[in-house]
Amino acid sequence: MELQTPPQPPAPAQEARGRPLSHLALETIWYSQRISRADLSRRLEVSRSTASELVSDLLATKLVAEVGDGPSRGGRRPILLEFQDDEHVILGVDMGATHVAVALTNLRGRVLSWREEAHPVRADPDGTRALIARLGDACLADVPGASTALLGIGVAVPAPVDHRDPKRLSPTVLPAWEGRSGFDSLEARYGVPLLVDNDANLGAVAERWWGAGRGIEHFTYIKLATGIGAGLMVGGEVYRGATNAAGEIGHVSIDPKGEPCVCGNRGCLVTFVGGEALVRRARAALVEDPEGPRSLLAGCAITPGLIEEAAMDRDPLAMRVVRDAAHHLGVAIAGLLNLLNPGAVILGGSMARLGDDLLIPLRETVVRRTLVSSVAASEIRVSELGPRGIAIGASTLVLAAALERPSLFPAMRG
Amino acid sequence: MELQTPPQPPAPAQEARGRPLSHLALETIWYSQRISRADLSRRLEVSRSTASELVSDLLATKLVAEVGDGPSRGGRRPILLEFQDDEHVILGVDMGATHVAVALTNLRGRVLSWREEAHPVRADPDGTRALIARLGDACLADVPGASTALLGIGVAVPAPVDHRDPKRLSPTVLPAWEGRSGFDSLEARYGVPLLVDNDANLGAVAERWWGAGRGIEHFTYIKLATGIGAGLMVGGEVYRGATNAAGEIGHVSIDPKGEPCVCGNRGCLVTFVGGEALVRRARAALVEDPEGPRSLLAGCAITPGLIEEAAMDRDPLAMRVVRDAAHHLGVAIAGLLNLLNPGAVILGGSMARLGDDLLIPLRETVVRRTLVSSVAASEIRVSELGPRGIAIGASTLVLAAALERPSLFPAMRG
DNA sequence: GCACTTTGTTCGGTAGGCGAACAAAGTGTG
DNA sequence: CACACTTTGTTCGCCTACCGAACAAAGTGC
The missing domain is CATH 3.30.420.40 (ATPase, nucleotide binding domain)
Incomplete structure (x- = not known):
């Protein structure tokens, strides 16, 4: 008990100092779907003047828009701000052991397009990547303007994922993939960030956001x-x-x-x-x-x-x-x-x-x-959510990241 | 899937906006035990001028003191700041099913004094509270100046604790306590904050801070x-x-x-x-x-x-x-x-x-x-930590709270 | 001795957030 | 309908926290 090794995490600086107010504002508007500046200021516990300032920035990104007046609460009617769910789309990929499914969703988890195909995923990495691209293209083609509005790609893999090095796949579970996902080519092809996680984890995420959780x-x-x-x-x-x-x-x-x-x-x-x-x-x-x-x-x-x-x-x-x-x-x-x-x-x-x-x-x-x-x-x-749950979870992985740190997504900067 | 209930916590404002920099500085100095202003500025990722400013405030609270120069790293020798572990003391109470133990610790979990006595805790709430006070007094008397330096009291109870209403005890496990801990009298007696948690949880906390965890x-x-x-x-x-x-x-x-x-x-x-x-x-x-x-x-x-x-x-x-x-x-x-x-x-x-x-x-x-x-x-x-682990954990409960939110503890304001 | 580092302080600048004040647009009441 | 009162949203000056540049002090190493 003399010279003790310190217990707590070394430098909690990033987390503990808090995210920028602008990110919280975006998240809160997304969460509320429709909200006035006054309500936003109360939710964020900032003054109305700052809320106003934050909103004017967000309006410029097109992610938030004014959509008329709300009901009065005894005074001037509030101007309702609405999060623009369809300003961007996300590709969610469910890479099962024997099939690939792709969901194209908007920014509220709604499936705009869906493709599914059986494939020997475990044994054929190259074919799987090509199939993902083909199904992804097909989904994007279904929705006008989707290609240019793509925000990111989420992938659910049937193997443990190290979240510090997510593109590295477990060689024991998927030996043919040689421990590497090779998803960088997909990332480059679509020119958007690509995130990976385990399928059961993403099933849980999907239920938490849109389902029984x-x-x-x-x-x-x-x-x-x-x-x-x-x-x-x-x-x-x-x-x-x-x-x-x-x-x-x-x-x-x-x-x-x-x-x-x-x-x-x-x-x-x-x-x-x-x-x-x-x-x-x-x-x-x-x-x-x-x-x-x-x-x-x-x-x-x-x-x-x-x-x-x-x-x-x-x-x-x-x-x-x-x-x-x-x-x-x-x-x-x-x-x-x-x-x-x-x-x-x-x-x-x-x-x-x-x-x-x-x-x-x-x-x-x-x-x-x-x-x-x-x-x-x-x-x-x-x-x-049924059989689409995993793919929706993969899409939600990207959505969650975008709401938490919009600055990481080039598309969010308007 | 139409009108969705929002998923994420309503207003993460308090947490997400981050704690005041002064709290982080105090925590970092505690954690490092000895650290220079320059190192502190690097840890916190703030400029040296701000670090200097923060430190001058902390020096005023007596919780931090300058203790001579450190080794040069190729330039001017740094002035070492040291966290003053003995500026305050904490009482940690282990309320077992059949005994009561009290540890008086400093701000680094060191046991300065220890008292233990068998007692039918489950059946006798009043006697237990009196015993805690008696053992607490005895511990405080062992250490000169301890009474005036008391920061807070932590109590480990052998029952589940609802952390939103911690003073309420489970009536099913401790029926004689009538669901209320009655610890308010202890809080008033010593005039310091009193915190409560379950014993197994506090055992885990103690190991995390000072032991095998x-x-x-x-x-x-x-x-x-x-x-x-x-x-x-x-x-x-x-x-x-x-x-x-x-x-x-x-x-x-x-x-x-x-x-x-x-x-x-x-x-x-x-x-x-x-x-x-x-x-x-x-x-x-x-x-x-x-x-x-x-x-x-x-x-x-x-x-x-x-x-x-x-x-x-x-x-x-x-x-x-x-x-x-x-x-x-x-x-x-x-x-x-x-x-x-x-x-x-x-x-x-x-x-x-x-x-x-x-x-x-x-x-x-x-x-x-x-x-x-x-x-x-x-x-x-x-x-x-052996048999004293639980009581040390109870003390650590208070320490952790004080480092995270010093403003809640009157004694910390110097 | 000299070039170069590191530390800690000072000081002016800046940006982000605040409060006060105000106009605009409501509600309720006599 | 006039009036008092509310709520919303904007403007504007202010203040605080934090930063960067500059500098003195005190080192190291060749």
């Missing part, structure tokens, strides 16, 4: 697909952990004596509810169950997608497989609730389309396995 | 005592969850088919490694084990403390009980690592004194049950 500071987004990953939202920001490996809920064990998993652990959640696990369990059920041969799945080359569809068609065997998975997922979520006490748990990925067939058995298990105070406030829901 | 942004502190609780450190701040219930790792299930727990779940971690579980397992071992009667524990009224002491005396039966507990704890920590990817896991509470007897079997289980990248960066350690 609106207004919730802390929540967990769980992507249920072939693999299982989580995006942890803490204080409105994505939590990444010490080495960007946070959110590997698929490899949390729910049965220490369960089957061995590829990760070395036993009884991991993926061994119960991952895509492969579902297929294995469906196959076993087809054999064991006397009713098996009457199932919609009998005689098929079973895939996770087929099981989900059969369950949605009320096939009893498929529904039983889903219900079992939901109960196992419930055990893991109960632990998550007790440990993290999130304000919500939001389920995404292809399995989320099962809706109540997934939620009802899941909640049943969770209620039996959580502390009272925790479960009361914690709601379990499915994604409100 | 120094320099680590994200880590988890686990208090292993009668109950098991965790303090989650995220980005250098305590993470509390949506309803201040985060950190209940004791009720995370590690075996969904295990014994039922009081919380309603099955196979909770506490049913394997809680104080009562240790006692139960030791009793069972004494009967089943042929060597049982030769154990140090034979014939005793077994308590968790006795088991720990017997294990430290190399009693084989006690060590086996501890080893089993460590393996079960390892399962839970493995899950924690995969989910949260903390930079460290720090073990506190009375069991932490077992050191390697706990750590070695624990690490063995963890290594077998975690993903590579995660375990590589995640270190599992025991507390460096």
Whole structure:
């Protein structure tokens, strides 16, 4: 306890000294959609004179415009300022393991155009980059004037992303990409900034801004697909952990004596509810169950997608497989609730389309396995954005950056 | 997707506009212990003239003093400024379930005086408050001039604390306290601000500032005592969850088919490694084990403390009980690592004194049950502060507040 | 001894934000 | 409708915080 190493971050100068007032003003107007100068001055806690000054600068960028008068509150009617959502557009790219999807959105997350195509992403980096460019061009061509109004590109990748060096991809998860994303060519092609993040993180971001996570500071987004990953939202920001490996809920064990998993652990959640696990369990059920041969799945080359569809068609065997998975997922979520006490748990990925067939058995298990105070406030829901959520999240990544630091985006300077 | 509820916090004005430069300067000098005006200007990224100005204000508060020249770096020798750690003192109170401890510290967490006494805290609020005052007085009397230099009081309570209304205690955990802490009388008695937080959270704070968590942004502190609780450190701040219930790792299930727990779940971690579980397992071992009667524990009224002491005396039966507990704890920590990817896991509470007897079997289980990248960066350690950690954390709660917002503390204005 | 550095202070300049004052445009009331 | 009162938005002078340039003081190194 003598000469102590100092505890706190070295020089919090940049963060702690605060962002320029002009950025806050832009963000506040975006947030409010319509607001008068007087209200803006109250929100920002600055004088009306400065609010007026800030606004006159913003009007010059075309991102904000006057749109008539608002209702009087006992005095002169306010001039309403409106954020111009369509002044710029953003490309959001969802790079899945086996497909690429691109969304063109405006500055309020509205999808103006959408393209999707199957592709062996993991094995073919060059082809993937070319495909992204092709789909991106197609989306831009759909909307008049979009090309010149492009603000930036966001990309969701199915691998951990180091946010200090985001263009570097994990060589272990995507070996064919040689650890480099090669997205610089895309950045140069469109001449706008390109940002990258992990898909589960961006699913969480999308729900936070536009979906089931609106207004919730802390929540967990769980992507249920072939693999299982989580995006942890803490204080409105994505939590990444010490080495960007946070959110590997698929490899949390729910049965220490369960089957061995590829990760070395036993009884991991993926061994119960991952895509492969579902297929294995469906196959076993087809054999064991006397009713098996009457199932919609009998005689098929079973895939996770087929099981989900059969369950949605009320096939009893498929529904039983889903219900079992939901109960196992419930055990893991109960632990998550007790440990993290999130304000919500939001389920995404292809399995989320099962809706109540997934939620009802899941909640049943969770209620039996959580502390009272925790479960009361914690709601379990499915994604409100559906399969487009990840691409929208990628677009939102750019939007958030532009609102926070407009100066980084050449297009924002009008 | 039409009219969207806005996502981001309404008016980030206070936070986002940044703290006054004078606060940052004070914090930076505290952090650096000794620093010249020129270095300060570089750290804060302000001009040397402003740094000089700021310093002359701080010198007036007596919190900073000039202490001679530093080594030349090729030019004029710098005048070293030193933070005056002993200009004020802080009382840190550890209110355990069955005891009260008080530490008097300076502004760098050094314990100047220490008092501890057993007391039925849960059942006797009035007596507890009187005891705190008595121990506090005794500590202050030990150090000349301490009474007039008192900056504030921090209190660690063994219950969740709502940080928006910190003086309100959880009626479910401490029913005799009627939901109110009654700490206002203490605040009035000493005439200084009094802050309250949960004990596991403050254990984490103490380790972050002075112990095994120094320099680590994200880590988890686990208090292993009668109950098991965790303090989650995220980005250098305590993470509390949506309803201040985060950190209940004791009720995370590690075996969904295990014994039922009081919380309603099955196979909770506490049913394997809680104080009562240790006692139960030791009793069972004494009967089943042929060597049982030769154990140090034979014939005793077994308590968790006795088991720990017997294990430290190399009693084989006690060590086996501890080893089993460590393996079960390892399962839970493995899950924690995969989910949260903390930079460290720090073990506190009375069991932490077992050191390697706990750590070695624990690490063995963890290594077998975690993903590579995660375990590589995640270190599992025991507390460096020992039994005084919680009280030191309570003192640090006040210190951190004083450095962040000195204006809230009358004493800081010199 | 000399060229060059670094530190700390002084001092004038500047820009960003504030308050006061005012005009414009409302509401409510007798 | 006249009147008092409110709210909005702009203008303008002022003040504070911060900066940069200049300078003296006190070093180093060849």
